[in-house]
Every structure is written in C-alpha cells, then in structure tokens.
Amino acid sequence: xxxxxxxxxxxxxxxxxxxxxxxxxxxxxxxxxxxxxxxxxxxxxxxxxxxxxxxxxxxxxxxxxxxxxxxxxxxxxxxxxxxxxxxxxxxxxxxxxxxxxxxxxxxxxxxxxxxxxxxxxxx
Numbered sequence: 502x503x504x505x506x507x508x509x510x511x512x513x514x515x516x517x518x519x520x521x522x523x524x525x526x527x528x529x530x531x532x533x534x535x536x537x538x539x540x541x542x543x544x545x546x547x548x549x550x551x552x553x554x555x556x557x558x559x560x561x562x563x564x565x566x567x568x569x570x571x572x573x574x575x576x577x578x579x580x581x582x583x584x585x586x587x588x589x590x591x592x593x594x595x596x597x598x599x600x601x602x603x604x605x606x607x608x609x610x611x612x613x614x615x616x617x618x619x620x621x622x623x624x
Contacts, residue, residue, distance in 0.1 A: 503528045503599045503613045510595060510618030513587055517622070521582040523597030523615060528554075528578050534600045535580040536611060537571065539593035539620075546596070548606045550582060560606060565591075587622045594619050 509521040523535065536551035550571040551560045559571060570583040580597060595618050598611035 503532050505597050505599060505613055505615035507595065507597050507615040507618040510620045512621045512623065515588055515622055515624050517587050518583070518585045519587065519620060521584070521595055521597075521618060521620070523580045523582075525578045525580070525597075525599060528599070531601050532599050534558075534603050535573065536598050536600065536606065537580075537582045537595055538598060538608065538611075539591075539595045540617075541593040544593075546608060549595070551600075551603075551606055552580060553603055558603065584620070587620075589622045589624045592620060592622050 504526045506524045507521060509519060513519055534551055534553045537549040538546050539549050540546040549562050549565055550569055552571045552573050554575060568586045573580045597615045599613040600611045604610050
C-alpha cells in the first residue's frame, strides 16, 4: 500500500499563495491517480483536485478552478497543489490520497491517505 506524506501547509493572508506537496512511497503500477481533499472544522471532507500518474488527466472542484493547480513529478513520486488567491473559506486540513482507478472522486475511491497538513487563511 502506498504511503503518503503531505507538507507545505501554514498560515497565509487572504490573496496569498501556498504550495502543498505529497510524497508517495511504495507506489506501484496499480496506483493510477492522486487527489487532494480538504476538511474544514465541523464540515465533511470534500474533494479538491485530482491527477493521474500517466497521461496527466486533471479534475478540479468548482470552488478551486482557476485558483488551484495540481501537478505531479513522476520521477520524484510527488504530487503538488499550488494554491493561489487564497480565501478564508479555503482554511482546512488538506489531505492527499491515492487511488487505483479514475472515477467519481469520492472518498471511498481512495484507499491510501496522508496525515494531513493545516492551511489557515486569515482575512
């Protein structure tokens, strides 16, 4: 099973930027895609963005389109989430997750999860 470790979270003012990283170890050819999810206090975890390891297919939640960019470095087994024009509503714990498929982008589709990294956007 792939192991995931996120980094790059922190405190930033509204309008600022952060880049999150997710290092994946133990990845095999069965691992097809990576995604970022986030969970704000008192709310359910929600999908943010996803990318395939091969082909680079992308998918974004409407709430982050045009502001966030997901990318990957296959050689480094790392996925990134560049977050620009951050808003207080983006405050959450951000998790990366791995899937053996490319489907509905629901939590149940992702079998491996990182521990999360906190992103706080101040107004």
